[in-house]
Amino acid sequence: MNTEIKLSQKLDQNDQLKNxxxxxxxxxxEIYLDGNSLGKLPILSKIKIKNVVENEWGNSLIRGWNDSWLEMxxxxxxxxxxxxxxxxxxxIIGESTSVYLYQVxxxxxxxxxxxxxxxxxxxxFPSDLYIINGICKEKKGPTSVIVDYESDxxxxxxxxxxxxKNKPGIICLSLVSxxxxxxxxxxxxxxxxxxxxxxIVWDLSHAAGVVHIDLKKTNTHVAVGCTYKFLNGGPGSPAYLYIKTDLLKSLQNPxxxxxxxxxxxxxxxxxxQDKGIKRFSNGTPSILSITPIEIGVDLVLKAGIKSIEAKSKKQSEYLKNLIIKFLIPLGFKLESPVNCLNRGSHISISHSESWRICKSLQTGTIKIIPDYRPPKYIRxxxxxxxxxxxxxxxxxxxxxxxxxNKEYLKYSKERPRVT
Ligand SMILES: Cc1ncc(COP(=O)(O)O)c(C=O)c1O
Known part of the structure; x- marks a missing residue:
């Protein structure tokens, strides 16, 4: 155990992103391992939001739009x-991922x-599937197929x-599942x-900020994604919509x-209708929620997405090896691809007592915050x-x-509204 801790400390010392x-x-x-659901709060976001509330909203009032908000x-x-x-x-940014997906x-x-x-x-992600099925119902003509690989x-x-090939049309996939x-x-x-x-309409939610995505080189035409995970934009921070210029000309916002x-x-x-991507905007942008996105994206740009991705792969491989060595023999299962090239920046594991293990992790001298996804996943x-x-x-x-030590037995099997 000590050997592993010492090795990890050495890896941290040599980490170029440690600062x-x-x-x-x-x-x-506290160890926070839930940035794939809601990223941490950057210190600068706290200061910036205070400034927007107190000075820009408080003092500038309606003048804020021309002074800085639209430009921001x-x-x-x-x-x-x-x-x-x-x-x-x-x-463009402004709506939720779900709304942009519906629109596009x-x-x-x-x-x-x-x-x-x-x-x-x-x-x-379920929301993406609900939207597809909802559109099929609403329009009464389109059909849909959810390909089932019989593997999660x-x-x-x-x-x-x-x-x-057999039934061409419009495909919607989450780049990282x-x-x-x-x-x-x-x-x-x-x-x-x-x-x-x-x-293909790509949902980049679980990839943005940790995976190097090049929309031009990958010949991507449409993408959506949220900003509150690895981009650290804050709870419910608005999503983005990307549409390649050539395609945009033939699309109208519903x-x-x-x-x-x-x-x-x-x-x-x-x-x-606006000539450019702004045609997919709908109503007044949420200035208070968009403000911290800039800080989160700036941090990613400053660190460099290629360096972030390289560290993510190294850490993900390191974590997987520890899981295989110490957790699989105790009844855990690896629920992510074995090869790190096939993984984004989280690893899922499961156990017959996954939920109570998650509860147990969050107590004690060091609290560890993972993410639980029913029926059995610890992310x-x-x-x-x-x-x-x-x-x-x-x-x-x-x-x-x-x-x-069967510590999980101390906890109830009941789950709160948000897990
Ligand atoms: C992959 C993916 N797509 C879509 C959504 C829904 O995003 P929103 O709440 O912005 O509509 C989520 C939410 O976590 C998600 O993880």
């Missing part, structure tokens, strides 16, 4: 374009460029490709889809809100900007102790 941890609010005696929204979009290597005016899937359907058929898979861990790419962390070969699948008269108008403040009677999220190798080692040892 980023102090940019965040870190609770004492555009600036954050530009920073996301830089992070994902998109062109100018290809990304409906709009692709209405464009009649693609067959009215949706494909997704059993690794995708890995996609079967042959099955997926055959499904696209929320359960197992499986990551798809983005470019290969985009090219396959395009050569079969299909298009919601004609005034912020999608070419000149919202003309208050014209007729709706004149351990690695946020390279603030997760250390020592955090991972201590987590594995605490998990082992909880099971060896």
């Amino acid at each position: 980023f941890k102090k940019e965040f609010i870190n609770n004492n005696n 929204v555009d600036r954050v979009s530009c920073k996301l374009e830089k992070l994902f290597n998109a062109s100018k005016n290809e990304i 899937l409906s709009s692709l359907l209405n464009s009649n460029k693609y067959k009215h058929h949706f494909i997704s898979d059993n690794l995708n 861990i890995e996609a079967n790419l042959e099955m997926l490709k055959n499904s696209i 929320y359960k197992s962390s499986w990551i798809y070969p983005m470019k290969e699948l985009n090219n396959w889809a395009l050569s079969h008269n299909s298009i 919601i004609n809100g005034w912020f999608g108008h070419s000149n919202p403040f003309s208050f014209s009677e007729d709706f004149d 351990l999220g690695i946020s390279p900007l603030y997760t250390s190798f020592e955090d991972l080692t201590k987590t594995v040892f605490k998990l082992a102790e909880i099971v060896k």
Whole structure:
């Protein structure tokens, strides 16, 4: 045990990103492994939000829009374009991932460029699947197929490709699966889809901020994703929508809100859709919620996404090896792909007592915050900007102790509303 702790401390000393941890609010005696659900609060965000509330809202009032707010929204979009290597005016922020997904899937359907058929898979996030099925019901024409790989861990790419080939249309996939962390070969699948008269809408939620995503090089046409996980934008911080310029021309926003108008403040009677990506805006942007996104994205840009991804892979491999050595013999199962090239930045494990083990982890001298996903998944999220190798080692040892000493028996099987 001591050997592992010493080794992890050495790895932390040599970590080039180690100084980023102090940019965040870190609770004492707590190891936070839930950045894949809600990232930590950057210190600067706390200061910036206070300033926006007290000075900009408090003093500037309505003048805030012209003084800085509208410009700030555009600036954050530009920073996301830089992070994902998109062109100018290809990304907007403002709605939730679910709303953007609804807008863009409906709009692709209405464009009649693609067959009215949706494909997704059993690794995708439930909200994405609800939206697809909801659109099929609403429009009463489109069909959908949820490809079932009979595995919650890995996609079967042959099955997926055959499904696209046999019934082309609009495909929706989460680049990193929320359960197992499986990551798809983005470019290969985009090219396959395009050569079969299909298009993939990527949900980047679990990848943004930890996976190096190049929207141009991967030939991506549409993507959405949230900012509150590894981008540390805060609870419910708005999502982004990316649409490649060439495609945008043929798409209309199904919601004609005034912020999608070419000149919202003309208050014209007729709706004149914006020429660019802003046509997918709907209403007034949430300034208080968008403000911290900029700080989170700045930190990722400063650290460099390639360095973050490299550390994530190294930590993920380190954690997997500890799991195999110390936890599998105690009845845990690895619920993520074995090869780190097929994983995003979290590792899922399971145990017959997963829920009570999660409860147990959160108590004691060092509290460890994992993420639980029913029916059995304990997700351990690695946020390279603030997760250390020592955090991972201590987590594995605490998990082992909880099971060896049956500490979980002290906790009830009941679960709260948010897990
Ligand atoms: C992969 C994925 N897609 C979509 C969503 C839903 O995002 P939102 O709440 O912004 O609609 C989530 C939420 O966690 C998610 O993990």
